Amino acid sequence: MTWLTWRQHRHQAYIAAAALAAFAVLLLVTGLQMASQYRSALAACTASHTCGTLPSTLTLGSPVLFILVTLTLAVPCLLGVFWGGPLVASELETGTGQFAWMQSVTRKRWLTVKSGWVLLGATVWGGAVSALVTWWSSPENALRHQNFDVGKFDIQGIVPMGYALFAVALGMAAGTVLRRTLPALAVTLGVFAALRLVIATWLRPHYMSAITTVFSVVRPATPAGSYWLLTSGAVGPGGQRYSSGLLTINNVPIIPRACRTTFSQGVRGMLSCVRDHGFRGYLTYQPASRYWAFQGIETGVFVFLAAALIAVTAFVLLRRDV
């Protein structure tokens, strides 16, 4: 059964290996360049004690390259669409299942071996891509500490493996239920994108309780170390939070009347006035120390979802007419 799986997918495997090799070469070459660029910039700024401004003055690599790397967001989805979708659907649609499932191998064993290899291959491939991206991003991460942010979190570390596993399982389940490849591809694409968006935007910030610090508007206190900013804004005298800042909510200014005339005196004057009226600032964030915990939790969520989808696939395939 492993042999048949290989014979069926070997061209796909060759293409994937070639693409990975090309990607690896690109990232290795540019990554080494960026790393040395960063090192020399660091040495220079340390000597002149200007390292505080380094994040705003140093640009590593080119914008095109960053866009390309960011595009690896699409990798798990593509794996799900091209490797997962047709896995069962093509056998049902073209009728080749009637060849495969009438050899002396049960559908259970067929699914176990075939999906096992494809899921493993997708996870490993997605993991290789994310390993390359993580390594390549290390100078950038050291410089600007943005790897907890949405968009960067999703392409580094171990979560891309979870996404890949989930996407292929999703494609497989969609194909088994819908029995045709094209609808399965569409459903996989749509559901995957929607779910990722929902989880990244609404679930991820809450994996662990966020930390909130409140501070004086005159002397903002940012947390020590890097962090993932969730919301920030002002706290009114009664404790109300204004995440849009001090200016307006629904076009109604919330700056106390008395302070409106202080605009002309400059920002500092206005802030002092606002502080005197009981306003303070706040930050809600997740500290960078929690990065790997979050990576683990999100990966776990997607692995769990993948397992559920694999169970659905098995149930439908074993119980339905083929």
Next chain:
Amino acid sequence: MISFRLDGRSVVPPYLQIVQQVRQALRMGVLEVGDKLPTVREVVAATAINPNTVLKAYRDLEREGLVEPRAGHGTFVLRRPAGPPPGTHSRLARSLGRWVRGAREAGLDDESIESLLRVTLQAAAAEEIA
């Protein structure tokens, strides 16, 4: 070795066609006592008919006492069907051939010859009963 020819359109069932062809072969001398009949598989491979048909035919022939199966070796001819020796057949076939040529020259077509033959056979049968 005898080879069978089956006529799908004939009203005679296939197994009976085989029986008749074996009997005819024995009369004509194509098959002789002690010869081995083709195996079921050989017949089936040549004619694409059901093996049970061949088995049925061979069983009928065995019942008539014309052939006998020898376990592990095949089916062998035991004796000829009652009737004149092979030589008679060829002799009669030759004289019949001459008669048919004469009939054709006289202007009879095949259909007329056939009905003439049928009528003659019926008359001969009636004579025997009488």
Next chain:
Amino acid sequence: MTADQGATRPVIQTRGLSKRYRKVTALREATITVPEGRISALIGPNGAGKTTLLRLLAGLAWPSGGDVAVLGSTPRQDPAFLAGIGFLAQEIPLYRRLSAEDHIGAGARLNPRWDAASVRQRLKSLDIPPDQAVGTLSGGQRAQVALALTLAKRPRLLLLDEPVAALDPLARRHFLATLADAVAAGGLTVLLSSHLVADLERICDHLILLAASRVQLCGDIDTVLAEHQVLVGPRKDTTALERTHTLVQAVRTARQITLLIRLNGPVTDPAWETADVGLEELVLGYLGQGAPPALTHLTTVGED
């Protein structure tokens, strides 16, 4: 499922087998028996339920009602059961991008019994390239590959859905000869569906006739034919006759009436001229009742 005492267990036995898809009933109350060693013909117009029946027997579809026993057990996902059955679907299911050799390799690794040499020899004798992608072969060549692969499995029961539809007459003859030879070698029962009554008459000794999703006839061909008769006579009232026997089909002209009946005892009325029924006539008679008027060609290769 009880077998006749002393007789070997039938290879196929169903009782009241039905299959419904949402609104359509593909098979209704099918009760059939196929004894071992038979080559059984599954005959019926398109849409009568032939493919459905074959898929139910193979375990590719689940019944909506009734019982089905194949090789002594309900069709199920079990390597031993699957090894005993060969199934060939009408659409010649092969992986188009894989070669014939690939399929042979798959079969060798997925089946306990596999005669790879027979497939290779067959392909060689037919000049079919074994290393070329199967999708690039002609329809007839693909059919030959698929048939050879199905036989190589050495099953105890072969279920073939229109296996010779794509073959030319010589190839058809070759295939049927191979099939008959495999049955003659022993241990094989075949159920094949086809439109070509002439072929079926030659090679089959058992018959299952489906029409309007129901089993109309099931039995050994000799027995079934002996149970029917054609009566020709002057046009007259047939109620007395119909009381005793089953009327299958009646063709009435101004002066004459031709009946196909299923006998229930002898026909004693001397006014009737009786004749034996051939298989083709019998099939046409059963399919003529209630079938759409456009249904004609059963002996020529139809277009699917």
